[in-house]
Amino acid sequence: MTDNPNIILIYADDLGRGMLSCYGQRHFETPNIDRLANEGMRFNHAYGCAFCAPSRASMLTGLHDCHKGTWTYTKGGIYKNISSGKMEYSEITELIHTTGLQATDGDVFLPQMPEEAGYYTGQIGKLEWGFATTGDRIRRHGWKYHYGYYDHQRCHGFYPPFLFDNGDITEIKGNTHADCGKHQNIESDENLEHRRNRKGKAVYSQDIFNEKIIQFIRNHKDKPFFLYHPSQLPHGPIAIPEIHPAVKQSSELTTYEKEYASMILKLDETVGIILDELQRLGIDDRTMIIFCSDNGHEVYAKQVGRTTGRNKSLDNEQFDDITTKFYSETGGDVFNGNDGMGGLKFSSWEGGTRIPYIVRYPEYIPEDTESNQMITNYDVMPTIADLLGMNIPDGKDGVSFLPTLFQQSEQQQSRExxxxxxxxxxxxxxxxxxxxxxxxxxxxxxxxxxxxxxxxxxxxxxxxxxxxxxxxxxxxxxxxxxxxxxxxxxxxxxxxxxxxx
Structure with a gap:
């Protein structure tokens, strides 16, 4: 037992803040994520990056993604060579370790700070670095336990034939597709048939992660832990075992849109599973939960004549992201996932980089509060360091927002x-x-x-x-x-x- 709180960081993938009912979503409710907001603090002015890889690297290093020579990342897809027999696992590991910049002895990553403070650290879900990583790299970053994908391209499918458990390949029985059952990225009769074909798609990845998350929490309930869950959800292409009951009868949504909504509701269920387990174990009141996303909204429920994407409007106007850009009404996004802002993922418009951000810590963070403090993903490291009473490593760009969380505004460091x-x-x-x-x-x-x-x-x-x-x-x-x-x-x-x- 310790006075230091457990920390759980849930990192959604491509989740525009407008997709959550606590930020205004009207087609369905996200009751468990809303509960985090109702029992904690919701930020209105939080930023990620323009897409996933730099956002994760920025958060893990405490550095923004505009520096020269801070980090590099390699392309995804290399791990498919295991399924094709073109490369051995050891060859892939060696190649990644000899391509681009590698961590030096002096580099400090986010999980190393809780680890130094006596925490057991774990990462479960999507890879936490770049588009391809290794078990050795994840451990170097400070994760004592890690389970999930090591390749970004494989994360585009939700039925992996294998995942990695502390660096070891573990087979997922009943999942047989080398591409993890990846679907097409626009609605069509062919895509619908593909999604409904369950052959080789026995186990959905988020269900695997839910089990691992609960197991991790139970195993470490008696000492402080830092658990990071980078989810694939709701990154497309759209894939879900079944439509969620909350949207199944909706007359306003198409089948494809219902499936996409169900991916967000699946993530919401994960939050509920975590909250219920913390309460069951009696550690809810000494656990801080941070919920956010890597970047702003992306449109995945694309349907000809109904919903476009980032490149053009329903009237076929091309978006150049300089003088023209995506808006929900011109692109046909029934969900208004970017919450009325302009732009989508990959752009520097607000809709591409503004993210949902919620923090819950019972008795320390006042319930049902909102903050307009400007924060960003590279503020996580200094905030956790502040929480643990540790010094922030030299050369970091982030600013702790712990004083804002604890409503100690006079102690909040300002930033320009x-x-x-x-x-x-x-x-x-x-x-x-x-x-x-x-x-x-x-x-x-x-x-x-x-x-x-x-x-x-x-x-x-x-x-x-x-x-x-x-x-x-x-x-x-x-x-x-x-x-x-x-x-x-x-x-x-x-x-x-x-x-x-």
């Missing part, structure tokens, strides 16, 4: 801005509501005042040239002197051998 990368270039958001976007295609800047322009419809760069000059200077400094560092390709490293994936 946060920054993140995207395909078109980096963006900087200030604490007083200004946002500067760099567009690498034409080497220009845009300026928005998001406190009054939630949808980012009015570019004010020509009206405030001095402000653009100042913010673009901050942005350049954050990018270590080169705006290119604020793009994903600056961190991607190719494997030295061709045709591996």
């Amino acid at each position: 801005w946060i920054v993140y990368a995207s395909r078109l270039g980096p963006a900087l958001v200030t604490s007083d509501g200004w946002k500067c976007r760099y567009i690498n295609k034409n080497n220009t800047f845009q300026l928005y005042y998001i406190k009054e322009d939630y949808r980012e419809e009015q570019d004010l760069s020509s009206d405030y040239p001095d402000l653009v000059e100042r913010l673009s200077g901050w942005l350049l400094n954050a990018c270590d002197g080169d705006y290119h560092h604020g793009t994903p390709h600056a961190h991607l490293t190719e494997y030295p051998t061709k045709n591996l994936t």
Whole structure:
């Protein structure tokens, strides 16, 4: 037993905040995630990154994703070579360990801090680094126990023939598809038939993770633990064993949309399973739960004539993410998953990077509270360090928001801005509501005042040239002197051998 609280970090995948009823979803309710919000604090101004890999790396390192030479990641898909017989597991491990930047002795990662404080650390679910990783790398980051996928491409299917348990391959009986049963990414008769064909799809990955999560909590209930669950849900392509009863009779949703909603409700069930187990074990009141997502919304329930994606509107207007962008009404997103903001995943628009963020810690965090404090995913490390009474490692970018959680506003460290990368270039958001976007295609800047322009419809760069000059200077400094560092390709490293994936 310890006075230090257990910590559970639940990291959704591509979950726009508008998909949760506590942030306004109207087609279904997410009662268990809502319970976290009702019994804790919900943030209205939280940022992830533009997509998954940099977001996870940023959170684990406590660094934003616009630096030069901080980390690299390799392409996914390499682990399919095990199923095809082209490579041995040991060959894949060796290749990943010799491609790109590797952790140095002085690098400190998020789980190492709780581990140093005597916590048992565990990671269950989607891989926690890049698009392909290894058991040795996960252990180097500080996870004593780890179970799940090691390859991002395999995470696009929800019926894995094998997963990894502390680095060892473990077979999942009844799952026979090398691609983990991956479906198509747009509705069609062929896709519907594919989804309904259950051959080789015996066990759904989230059900496996639920069992492992409960087992982990039970095994470590008597000493402090830090459990990280990066879920695949609700990342597409859409796959779910059955439509959830909460949406099955909906007259407003198509079958495809009901299946997508059921993926969010499946994640909500996981939250409920965790909450129920903590209560059953009598450790609920000494467990902090953090629930958030890696990036903003993405549209997966795409249907011809009803719902498009990030590239064009229902009227066939092309979105360039410079002067035109996705909105729920023009793209036909019945869910309004980006909560009325502009843009989707991969972009630097608010809809691509603003995320749901909820923290619950009974008796310490007041119930049913909201915060407009601007936070970001690289604030997790300093916040947990603060919670444990530990010093934040030198050189980190994050700021602890623990004082905000405990409503000690006079102790909350102020920050001028946060920054993140995207395909078109980096963006900087200030604490007083200004946002500067760099567009690498034409080497220009845009300026928005998001406190009054939630949808980012009015570019004010020509009206405030001095402000653009100042913010673009901050942005350049954050990018270590080169705006290119604020793009994903600056961190991607190719494997030295061709045709591996």
